[in-house]
Amino acid sequence: MLCGVGIEWPPSYCEIPIGLAMSGVDPFARLASIYDRVFPRVVPKYDEAVDLMLALLPYGAEARVRLVELGCGTGEVLKRLATAFPQAEIRGVDSSAAMLEVAHKKLSPFAPRVSLLRHDLSQGWPEEVGECEAVLCPYVLEYLAPEAQELLLQGAFRRLKPEGRLLIIEFVQPNEPRISQVFRDLEYRLISGTLARRQLSEEELAILTDLSEKGPRHPLSWSQRVEMLERVGFRRVDTAWRFLNFVLATAARP
Numbered sequence: 001m002l003c004g005v006g007i008e009w010p011p012s013y014c015e016i017p018i019g020l021a022m023s024g025v026d027p028f029a030r031l032a033s034i035y036d037r038v039f040p041r042v043v044p045k046y047d048e049a050v051d052l053m054l055a056l057l058p059y060g061a062e063a064r065v066r067l068v069e070l071g072c073g074t075g076e077v078l079k080r081l082a083t084a085f086p087q088a089e090i091r092g093v094d095s096s097a098a099m100l101e102v103a104h105k106k107l108s109p110f111a112p113r114v115s116l117l118r119h120d121l122s123q124g125w126p127e128e129v130g131e132c133e134a135v136l137c138p139y140v141l142e143y144l145a146p147e148a149q150e151l152l153l154q155g156a157f158r159r160l161k162p163e164g165r166l167l168i169i170e171f172v173q174p175n176e177p178r179i180s181q182v183f184r185d186l187e188y189r190l191i192s193g194t195l196a197r198r199q200l201s202e203e204e205l206a207i208l209t210d211l212s213e214k215g216p217r218h219p220l221s222w223s224q225r226v227e228m229l230e231r232v233g234f235r236r237v238d239t240a241w242r243f244l245n246f247v248l249a250t251a252a253r254p
């Protein structure tokens, strides 16, 4: 089946042709075309966190593992995964047609080893995605209500092989309010600097502001995240890295 941009993808990973609207408004639609240029500049330590997440995958470069990214957006993390693990089979899942369309173009050199699925993660794990060695959730879980996060993590637990890894980068709610204040100040400085260097226009800033106002966010505290992961059955839950409100979490399926 064709996904709308001229590349043949395995049918099971293109159930819904990219370009058709899913129900509801897509808060990420306007962000898609500027995401790769803007997001790493305005999100504190984006590259550092993503690099560490990949380094935490306990596989050699030639491993024939199956990796899944939930909320893959424009495919930036998928591209880095495909480069770091040239034998891996990699699947990206996202609900935004606009984000997936950017990902689809970017990842065509890696097809069909890297494939995309359009799916609303608030409905749980996509049944089309089978057993895998690792599930990555960078910057996505906080967009789901806590009950939906737990349902999704239960699905990930079911599909992970024994000793499989779950890796999450997320925005957490700190117990100490000053952490959030310092984070907001830093974000403000990053955005002001990016504007001053003309790497971000006023229109693009309006898109980012609109998303942060409209895109519902449900950040958990770190202790809530640990409790949720352990309730689902994950073990060896740990923070590999933390910077103010951002946490890189790692957990294993026994």
Ligand SMILES: C[S@@+](CC[C@H](N)C(=O)[O-])C[C@H]1O[C@@H](n2cnc3c(N)ncnc32)[C@H](O)[C@@H]1O
Binding pocket: 028, 070, 071, 072, 073, 074, 075, 076, 077, 093, 094, 095, 096, 099, 119, 120, 121, 122, 137, 138, 139, 140, 143, 144
């Ligand atoms: C901030 S972006 C992160 C993209 C990518 N993981 C990265 O690290 O660059 C969040 C992504 O989550 C996706 N997303 C948000 N809610 C979703 C949902 N309910 N189902 C599927 N994807 C969702 C958005 O479409 C968007 O592409």
